[in-house]
Amino acid sequence: KQEVTxxxxxxxxxxxxNLVLNCSFTDSAIYNLQWFRQDPGKGLTSLLLIxxxxxxxxxxxxxASLDKSSGRSTLYIAASQPGDSATYLCAAPSGSARQLTFGxxxxxxxxx
Amino acid sequence: EAGxxxxxxxxxxxxxxxxxxxxxxxxxxxTLYWYQQILGQGPKLLIQFQNNGVVDDSQLPKDRFSAExxxxxxxxxxxxxxxxxxxxxxxxxxxxxxxxxxxxxFFGQGTRLTVV
Numbered sequence: 757k758q759e760v761t762x763x764x765x766x767x768x769x770x771x772x773x774n775l776v777l778n779c780s781f782t783d784s785a786i787y788n789l790q791w792f793r794q795d796p797g798k799g800l801t802s803l804l805l806i807x808x809x810x811x812x813x814x815x816x817x818x819x820a821s822l823d824k825s826s827g828r829s830t831l832y833i834a835a836s837q838p839g840d841s842a843t844y845l846c847a848a849p850s851g852s853a854r855q856l857t858f859g860x861x862x863x864x865x866x867x868x
Numbered sequence: 869e870a871g872x873x874x875x876x877x878x879x880x881x882x883x884x885x886x887x888x889x890x891x892x893x894x895x896x897x898x899t900l901y902w903y904q905q906i907l908g909q910g911p912k913l914l915i916q917f918q919n920n921g922v923v924d925d926s927q928l929p930k931d932r933f934s935a936e937x938x939x940x941x942x943x944x945x946x947x948x949x950x951x952x953x954x955x956x957x958x959x960x961x962x963x964x965x966x967x968x969x970x971x972x973x974f975f976g977q978g979t980r981l982t983v984v
Contacts, residue, residue, distance in 0.1 A: 760910075762910075773926060787971055787973070788971060790972060790973065791869035797979070797980070799872075799874075799959060799975040799978045800959065801975075802972065802974060806971045845910055845911075847910075849971045854922050855913055855916060855969070855971055858903075858911045858912075859910050860910040861910055863901075
């Protein structure tokens with residue numbers, strides 16, 4: 757059974773800092789890995805999806821990497837802004853039914 | 869394109885009452901998921917449909933929860949009777965299908981359920 761862990765659980769940084777969020781998974785037979793953003797009281801917004809054959813995916817100030825062999829993914833946020841404050845979740849589909857398993861998320865606060 | 873639609877957005881019920889949530893996935897998406905997200909935790913998969921068939925309901929508390937997907941499009945999730953511990957946000961998501969490139973999931977805004 758896939759288990760996804762995210763570290764740290766919470767992170768507070770001053771505006772302008774570059775930061776890294778970590779995601780690890782136990783079953784390396786994933787099809788892809790998806791990073792989401794969740795604002796308080798809202799649903800999940802897809803940020804990036806990395807296919808299992810890729811090592812990196814970029815969107816604006818966001819860069820996600822994937823290392824299947826070590827069971828890790830990182831989300832790099834450059835030049836953080838207060839608007840980046842949210843909870844960031846990673847999820848990976850695995851198993852015959854492509855069940856999407858989530859980590860508990862990292863709650864990010866960017867201080868102005 | 870229109871996103872995943874869910875209703876209602878909020879619901880407050882007393883314990884032992886019943887409640888139903890509705891989800892309309894993105895048009896053409898064959899896979900539909902229902903997740904339960906308790907405050908401070910990541911979403912937990914309750915049930916996954918492929919078209920109108922269930923492919924995974926291993927974490928669905930079947931004594932009180934039920935779900936159906938009519939004609940492989942809309943879906944409803946029901947709780948009967950509700951317990952205090954069912955207070956959570958219920959999220960619906962859909963994806964195009966099964967292949968690697970088709971499993972990107974898109975989520976609705978969720979329904980926040982409070983059981984008092």
